[in-house]
Amino acid sequence: MEIERESLDAVLHQLYKEIDAHGRQHAGSRGNTLELLGVSLRITNPRARISRSENRGKPFSALGELLWYLSGSDSLDLIEPYVSEYAREAVGGILEGAYGPRLLAMRGSIDQFASVEKLLRKKPGSRRAVVQLFNAEDIAADHVEVPCTTTLQFHQREGRLHMSATLRSNDAYWGLPHDVFCFTMIQEMMARRLGISLGEYHHFVGSMHVYDDYLAEMRAYLAEGFQQVHAMPAMPEGNPFGRVDVLLALEGRLRQGEPIDVDAEMGDPYWADIARLLQVFWSRKHASSAEDHVRRLDEIRAQLASPSYGPYVDGRKALKIREGAQTGVAPPRSKADVAK
Numbered sequence: 001m002e003i004e005r006e007s008l009d010a011v012l013h014q015l016y017k018e019i020d021a022h023g024r025q026h027a028g029s030r031g032n033t034l035e036l037l038g039v040s041l042r043i044t045n046p047r048a049r050i051s052r053s054e055n056r057g058k059p060f061s062a063l064g065e066l067l068w069y070l071s072g073s074d075s076l077d078l079i080e081p082y083v084s085e086y087a088r089e090a091v092g093g094i095l096e097g098a099y100g101p102r103l104l105a106m107r108g109s110i111d112q113f114a115s116v117e118k119l120l121r122k123k124p125g126s127r128r129a130v131v132q133l134f135n136a137e138d139i140a141a142d143h144v145e146v147p148c149t150t151t152l153q154f155h156q157r158e159g160r161l162h163m164s165a166t167l168r169s170n171d172a173y174w175g176l177p178h179d180v181f182c183f184t185m186i187q188e189m190m191a192r193r194l195g196i197s198l199g200e201y202h203h204f205v206g207s208m209h210v211y212d213d214y215l216a217e218m219r220a221y222l223a224e225g226f227q228q229v230h231a232m233p234a235m236p237e238g239n240p241f242g243r244v245d246v247l248l249a250l251e252g253r254l255r256q257g258e259p260i261d262v263d264a265e266m267g268d269p270y271w272a273d274i275a276r277l278l279q280v281f282w283s284r285k286h287a288s289s290a291e292d293h294v295r296r297l298d299e300i301r302a303q304l305a306s307p308s309y310g311p312y313v314d315g316r317k318a319l320k321i322r323e324g325a326q327t328g329v330a331p332p333r334s335k336a337d338v339a340k
Helices: 008-022 059-071 084-089 099-104 112-122 175-194 212-224 240-255 262-266 269-286 290-303 307-327 335-339
Strands: 002-005 024-028 031-043 130-132 149-157 160-171 197-211
Touching (some): 008 175, 008 197, 008 212, 059 099, 059 175, 059 240, 059 307, 112 149, 112 175, 160 175, 175 197, 175 240, 262 269, 290 307
Parallel strands (some): 160 197
Antiparallel strands (some): 130 149, 149 160
């Protein structure tokens, strides 16, 4: 089955309808699923990588997972606050199938992004620009967790960088939105590193499935209706991989509750907004009260350079207000909220 659409939301909307109508029951390792075999997805505008829906718009946890990949770490400590489910698969605080070490230190030393850049600068049309994530060792031993993604392949054609991700297995409800975000961000980062334009994104899956426990939520997403296409702004020119260490250091300081002037530290509106998404995520942990949390979210939203992220901050704020209403201690709304 093939689906070609402009955005993540458009792909999800069609894919979920296909799974609901034609998926077949399969008992997976973590529970029963509705499954489609041999699914191919094509997103023509990879910057439209974040769902605008209420229940699938997950930029904060997806950004945390991307940074975990780019850190080269296999530690549970970095990723668990963003994706708590990883705790069930960790062994001694380590994820055996973590992507980071495989991306940046495969076989102990190979930086696969650097290898791809070197190859494509020498042979721009090469069909060998493949990043390997799944290894033969992953099924030779009985590991608790192994990579769902087998390869990422970069295709430089006519001044654009396309990318194909191949996955042995993909949870269409929880995993797919994160995968599209992370992989298309890596695609755009590699395009900027090479100094060429962003192309299309292709996503091939052997087993595409939704667990029975989340079919009701999948159908609720469909009931929201099709969402208007909104894309993240284009990354600025230059090598974005040079920003990774700065972002990781900033993220570590935000974990500790340190106040940070992201404009001064990032020096670019695009990357300052990425840092602000991290500020939004960690603001809940370090707010002194519900009122303080809402005030802080209002401040961060007002500082955003791109309006494309505003709805996600609003979603966090609305969630905090609902939580307060349920406990009988609703935080005060801002003047702007009252005026709506």
